[in-house]
Amino acid sequence: MDHLYPLPGNIPVNHFLALPRPDHGLAAAGTPDTSTLAAHDFDVDTRTGFMPPRPLARLPEEWQLWERALDDARSSRLQLGDKLSLAPEDAATSERWRDQVRQLPILPTDNLRRSEVLLRRAHHVLAWIMHFYIHSLPEYVNEIRIPPPVTLPLLQVSAQLQLPPVLTYSDDVINNWEFIAPPASAFPPRPPALDNLRCQTLFTETRDEEEFYLASARIELRGVEALTLMRAMMDEAFLGDATAIRRITTYLHTLAGVIRELTTILADVRKGCDPDVFYNVIRPWFRGADSDGTRKWVFEGLALDPALREPTELSGPSAGQSSLIHALDIFLGVDRYSHANFMAGKDRDGPTPMARAQSAPAGPALAATPATPAPTATFSSAPGSSTVSFLDRMQSYMPRHHRAFLRHLSSNPRPLRTLVETSGDSGLLEAYNAAVSALKVFRDEHVRIVALYILVPSKKARDASGKAREEGAAKGTGGTDAFQFVKGVRDQTADALLKPGQ
Template identity: 25%
Template sequence: MASANTYPRVLFSLDSYYVSEELGFVLPKPLDKLPPYYQPWMDVAMHVPELVQSQELRSHVNKMALLSTEFLQKHRELRLAHLALSMMTMGYVWQEGENNTVNTLPSSLAVPYWEVSQRLGLPPILTHADAVLANWKKKDPNGPFTMENLDLLVSLPGGESVRGFFLVTLLVELAAVPALRNIPVVINGVRCCDTEAVARGLEIISQSIQDMTDTLKLMHVYVEPSVFYGIMRIYLSGWKDNPGMPNGLVYEGVQTEPMEYSGGSAAQSSLLHCFDELLGVNHEEKSRSFLTRMRNYMPPAHKKLIQDISSQPSLRSFVQQQASERLNQAFRLCVSKLLALRSYHINVVSRFITVPAAQARRLREQSQSAEGGVVSRAPTALEATGTGGSGIMTFLKTVRDHTKDTLLPETSKEVNHHS
């Protein structure tokens, strides 16, 4: 990286990256209606859980007319259209579980989905940007961002646990807003050699990451592990690196060859990518290639922000060069909080995936699937992987360990208790 004083004096800011001052990466005021022409989409999308339950979703989609996308003009219209078409697609593909998947998405869904995706720079599959960032409304528009005052626009099978999963994730995104706002403070402080500004910015980022961890704890309150594992997970799964759909999916009317896309993943949230680039976390090759691929599932402006943070002068080197105890402490605290967040995420994944997977395997071996309830009906193909297609525990632990490596040498022994 270049030294701090070779950088232009233009201040780094979030203005050109579609990052909201109040909401960060979250889409402000998502629409809940499309122009009337698109009502046929909304009629199906709003009832995905019931139509999957009655196994009628595929027949409804097969009867849909092929609509032009030319009447979708505004960014928020495109985002709602992408969300609705995504939810329909996940329901269509996985309506009958992993044993009776389809190999073709009909053109009435595939063609408009592809066109809307191209205009947004998003892939034609359900992403974090759809299900979380653009899938919320307040019951009382003037009320607070709380679980009691929030609801989803469009849902998937899994009842209250689906609502809990997406909305708690939304609240984690919102907890990160002060951290996002202070990334430019830190970058500009490094450029101007202002150690006090950098330390102050890092202290705010640390507190914000702590707030993210505290908010993530709500998963245990609002999401039932057996429902997440046994019902919801398959609808978040993609058709890349998935034994349940080894050949991908043909988007009829788009191209004749099947295409492969990864399912939803926490790695599609831009937040941790931004923190990693700011703090100088170096992931090993396999983890890095997965994380880099997940950036193609983000809105292009958010992906660009991550890339631009990575090209700034090195914060870690700056901290090492300054003889500032406050700065050293602030950097150490920030990395430690990120480490603690990743460790806590491993606990959540263990409770929602690893434990139910072991239970499902045990029930299968004992041929007790009838009594096993929801868990035993879960797809076997996903037992060891995340919905994004990664070997989940190995991946998360490797990412955590490389976060620990970012600590400056003399301090690494002090945070071993986080692991």
């Protein structure tokens, strides 16, 4: 798993990221045999897990017009277009910036395709520009028209990455951090210190927004030990003898301790992010089309590239897109319980950063063609079923290498839960339940924060304004009741606990 993220021009020719980008079966029917793939093929790092050891900070000169447009949006301190007390001068500043975006040339993306790192940075920059553009528009604009200088390159880059052309968890968290104090070596051998992180890009330039994203980043980094433990347990399960059972028992107790630390990090979001600031000032910026009221998003200029199609997945970022929590659910065999009854009602985000990540599918069939700008995921939650859980759908918003990792994990021929059920070892059963219980407690905290960050401020907004736009304000950005969603997932996680003799 020794893949690194050097600057694009310094990637060795035989480096994983410099090779033709495999789709790991994601663009073809059927389930690929990934059992022989090295871990680095899944873009998982020993020090930072699903996070890159050092995200690219800026694109090369060829695409600096995009970087400068994003810089200008941030330095201009653009305001939300539906802000109740929006000053005329702020509205004028926003319109000047949007006009500059409309006047940009349509930059070619061909040279971005040589590097996955470049593509990821391009998706980050263009998606942030698009959200600045959309959410700074006046509230009376009923049809949002995204100009061709943003539409074409964003959809082309998204097609290459097999991601939707909208802000994702990867854009807000995974590829949105840097060191406060850079380490002495280019790529330190240990995970970064959790207090040595800051964000690259913000909408509001507030500490609240930065702490919101960094809470997720810290959970991802602390979760690296969980990935290490999972790998060790899979190796032991391959042997399955008495020694292996004892080791797995110890590893599970350690895993439970790691998950408890993730809960503490999650709870600490309260220290840096005020609920009212989150709800009223931060959250509106990363709404996707699913939660933008009745306003339709129109991508202009599609006819200029016949390979592009109208996007169908535009839900925006959610920590439900975090591969770490999905991986924990799959590994523990909790996924069949934790989101069984939540179908494709397009619920998007709870208020917490990482904790919105709820669970993972047992291995749905994913299909996306490289020519599709917003890859449509085809899921099957049951034979002959056309429904899909919200959490299954979120896999189409993950980096495709991470989707491949989850597929690989879900196809494990020696599942941990089956081993626990068949071993008859009471110590192993107790250790397994300790890990599941820790995951349930993690979701207890999530439920509390949803109430604090969504339910309470939404009620305040409704009572204060009485406006129709506050109707349904307590819902997730995908339209489903956020509190009921996370509460249901929490309750069903508890159902995964095993009873003696079960």
